[in-house]
Every structure is written in structure tokens, then in C-alpha cells.
Amino acid sequence: MAIDREMILQISGVNPKLCMKCGKCSGTCPAYDGMEYHPHQFVSMVENANLEPLLASESLYTCLSCMACIQRCPRQVEPAKLIEAVRLAVIRQQGCDHLLPDELPALLDPELPQQAIVTAFRKYKK
Amino acid sequence: MKYSYYPGCTLRTKAEILNRYALASAKALGIELEEVENWQCCGGMYTASTDEIATKLASVRALAQARDAGCDLVTLCSACFNVIKRVNEDARTNENFITKVNNYMAPDMEYHGETNVLHFLEVLRDVIGFDELKKKVVNPLTGRKIGAYYGCLLLRPGEVMQLDDPENPKVLEEFIRAIGATPVLYGQRNECCGGYQTLNEKSIAVQRSSAVVESALSQGAECLITACPLCRYNLAVNAAPQIPVYYFTELLAEALGVKEVAENGN
Numbered sequence: 001m002a003i004d005r006e007m008i009l010q011i012s013g014v015n016p017k018l019c020m021k022c023g024k025c026s027g028t029c030p031a032y033d034g035m036e037y038h039p040h041q042f043v044s045m046v047e048n049a050n051l052e053p054l055l056a057s058e059s060l061y062t063c064l065s066c067m068a069c070i071q072r073c074p075r076q077v078e079p080a081k082l083i084e085a086v087r088l089a090v091i092r093q094q095g096c097d098h099l100l101p102d103e104l105p106a107l108l109d110p111e112l113p114q115q116a117i118v119t120a121f122r123k124y125k126k
Numbered sequence: 127m128k129y130s131y132y133p134g135c136t137l138r139t140k141a142e143i144l145n146r147y148a149l150a151s152a153k154a155l156g157i158e159l160e161e162v163e164n165w166q167c168c169g170g171m172y173t174a175s176t177d178e179i180a181t182k183l184a185s186v187r188a189l190a191q192a193r194d195a196g197c198d199l200v201t202l203c204s205a206c207f208n209v210i211k212r213v214n215e216d217a218r219t220n221e222n223f224i225t226k227v228n229n230y231m232a233p234d235m236e237y238h239g240e241t242n243v244l245h246f247l248e249v250l251r252d253v254i255g256f257d258e259l260k261k262k263v264v265n266p267l268t269g270r271k272i273g274a275y276y277g278c279l280l281l282r283p284g285e286v287m288q289l290d291d292p293e294n295p296k297v298l299e300e301f302i303r304a305i306g307a308t309p310v311l312y313g314q315r316n317e318c319c320g321g322y323q324t325l326n327e328k329s330i331a332v333q334r335s336s337a338v339v340e341s342a343l344s345q346g347a348e349c350l351i352t353a354c355p356l357c358r359y360n361l362a363v364n365a366a367p368q369i370p371v372y373y374f375t376e377l378l379a380e381a382l383g384v385k386e387v388a389e390n391g392n
């Protein structure tokens with residue numbers, strides 16, 4: 001199934017039309033410096049059906065799921081839900097996992113809590 | 127006071143001590159935590175999409191078991207609390223979701239979000255009461271300057287989590303006062319530690335956890351407390367500036383005089 005605007009809106013449950021482009025989501029985003037596309041850009045790019053750049057962007061995996069943008073958006077747009085929907089649309093495709101079990105051993109250190117591993121798999125793998 | 131208790135995967139492994147300090151403290155306070163049988167990992171992170179079912183089933187199973195036992199469900203790990211409470215909200219409010227879940231699991235009694243999900247901090251605050259807790263402290267941590275680190279998962283989204291004011295929380299500071307210590311307020315106490323980025327883009331985890339620790343140090347904190355094993359890891363291992371980071375239950379056990387009991391097995 002092709003990934004399109006309707007699919008993203010449906011998976012996310014977000015209405016990007018609510019956005020008033022204040023930029024507060026990006027202003028509060030703790031991953032801002034590491035992102036190619038920032039939360040407010042996800043909102044407008046999905047709204048404009050400009051999905052191609054997002055689908056290929058590392059920014060999908062940079063979001064911390066910290067929910068700061070969700071909490072602080074004055075219009076209840078919930079930008080992180082949109083980012084999550086785009087990421088899910090990508091990793092649900094065959095062969096598109098962002099983290100593979102084989103990559104794990106090299107990343108482990110003795111103190112790392114199991115929680116980090118299950119969370120990363122939940123975010124990066126289907 | 128009896129509760130169903132969901133420890134979660136990390137409290138059985140790397141954060142076993144968070145669990146042990148909590149159980150010893152609960153016992154000292156007359157709280158019975160009965161572990162949910164055969165619980166499964168919650169997944170560590172709630173998936174905020176309208177069409178996810180499978181990733182939420184483990185939470186529903188634990189919630190339904192607590193309902194069947196007639197108990198509120200208590201969690202200790204911030205991540206389990208976040209996932210299970212949000213799945214419970216879905217079960218309560220999203221008819222389409224819970225219908226599919228009930229059809230799939232075919233439980234003896236359908237689940238519809240009846241269980242009340244509590245973080246252990248809420249039991250301390252709302253059931254025991256911080257004034258009462260204070261009276262039970264045998265070893266007050268007088269003079270210790272402690273920064274409360276909330277992170278994200280205890281607080282957000284505020285409308286669902288309802289633990290505290292998501293932008294100006296105070297439950298951990300009240301806890302710190304109750305055990306006789308002095309809370310230190312700092313700007314980054316409810317900003318992200320970097321979470322699972324430690325496995326994907328470590329520099330982000332280093333940058334975030336360093337910002338949190340710098341903020342706490344700048345306000346005079348001598349140590350930090352948290353309820354989350356991944357926050358503890360990032361702040362203790364990934365942050366550039368050093369500060370001791372404890373689970374809040376460790377200081378609770380210390381204040382209640384049961385720390386050694388906890389460490390030597392209950």
C-alpha cells in the first residue's frame with residue numbers, strides 16, 4: 001500500500017489543519033539540533049502531502065517520544081503522533097526495520113537497562 | 127492495603143534494586159504489593175497510533191488481572207506506568223480498540239478499562255500521605271540536597287497521566303521533604319534524558335542527559351532521584367558531568383530504616 005497523506009492522517013489521528021504555525025513544538029523539542037525536519041515542518045509537510053522527504057529522513061528516528069511537543073502545542077495538534085505515524089508507515093514495510101537484532105550486541109554495555117532495548121525495538125522495528 | 131503490582135522487565139533484571147527497595151519500604155508502610163501472575167513486558171513505550179492493537183495486549187492482560195483481583199494496579203517504573211495507564215485510557219475511551227482486543231483475547235469477562243492505575247508515588251502521596259510518611263521516617267535525610275528528576279513518562283501527556291501538573295510538578299519534591307531532605311528545583315527536571323537514543327544516536331543521549339545534570343548542579347543539587355531505569359542510566363552513564371543518581375525507592379528505604387533488609391533480600 002502506498003504511503004500517502006490520508007494514510008498518515010488516519011494512523012496518527014492528527015488534524016494538521018489545527019496548526020497555527022507558531023513553532024512552539026520545534027522551540028521546545030529537545031531533539032531539534034539533531035533533526036533535519038522539525039516537528040512543525042512534519043505538520044506542514046504532511047498537510048501539503050509532501051511526504052517523500054520525510055519518508056527518507058533520519059529525523060523519523062531522532063524523535064525522542066518525549067511528548068514535549070504534544071504537551072505544549074497550544075492547538076492540541078500533537079506533532080509527535082504525526083512523526084510516529086510516518087515512522088510506523090515506513091517500518092511496517094517489509095525489510096524497512098531501522099534496528100535489527102543482529103546490530104544489538106555491538107551496542108550493549110553491562111549497565112544498559114533492558115527497557116532501552118525493548119523501547120528501541122518498539123520504536124524502530126516491526 | 128493490598129494492590130496488584132506490575133514490576134516490568136527491567137525491575138526483574140538491571141533495576142532489581144529499584145524493586146527490592148520498594149518492596150521493603152512498602153512492607154514497612156503496611157502496603158501489600160501482590161505481583162500480577164505471568165505478566166508480560168509492556169514494551170517500554172506506548173505506540174501512539176490509532177491502529178495498534180498487538181503492542182497493547184500485554185498491558186490489557188495485566189489490567190484485566192488486577193480488575194479480577196479487585197485491586198488497583200501499582201507500577202514503579204515510569205515507562206510501565208506510562209504505557210499501562212495510556213492503554214487503560216484507550217480501553218476506557220476507544221470502543222473500536224477495546225472491542226477488537228476483547229474479541230481477540232476472549233477473556234471470561236470483557237475488559238473495558240475498569241482498573242485504576244497508580245504509580246507507587248501516588249500511593250505514598252494519596253493513600254499513606256506525605257505527613258504520615260514523615261512520621262514513619264526513622265532515619266531522616268537531613269541536610270541532603272536532592273534534585274527530583276521527573277523526565278517525560280511520569281507526566282506526559284498530562285491529561286491522561288494525571289500524576290501531577292506536567293509543567294510544574296511537585297510530588298517528588300514533597301516526597302523529598304517527607305524523608306527529611308531538601309528538594310532542589312532546576313529547569314530541566316521535566317525535560318527528556320535522551321531515552322532510547324542511547325542505542326540509536328548516542329550523541330543525543332549524551333547531550334540531553336548532560337543538559338539535565340548541568341541544570342541540576344547549577345542549582346546546587348548533590349544527587350538526583352528518578353523512578354525510571356533508563357533515565358537513571360542516561361543521567362549516570364551518558365551525562366558528561368557526574369552526579370550520583372538514585373532510585374527514589376532507595377532513599378525511601380534508607381529513611382525508613384529498611385535499606386539493609388532490602389539489599390540482603392527481604
Ligand code: SF4
Nearest residue numbers: 029063064066067069
Ligand atoms: S516528542 Fe519528538 S518531536 Fe516532540 S518534542 Fe519530543 S523529541 Fe521533539
Ligand code: SF4
Nearest residue numbers: 019020022023025073
Ligand atoms: S506548536 Fe502546535 S500550533 Fe504551533 S507550530 Fe507546532 S503543531 Fe503548529
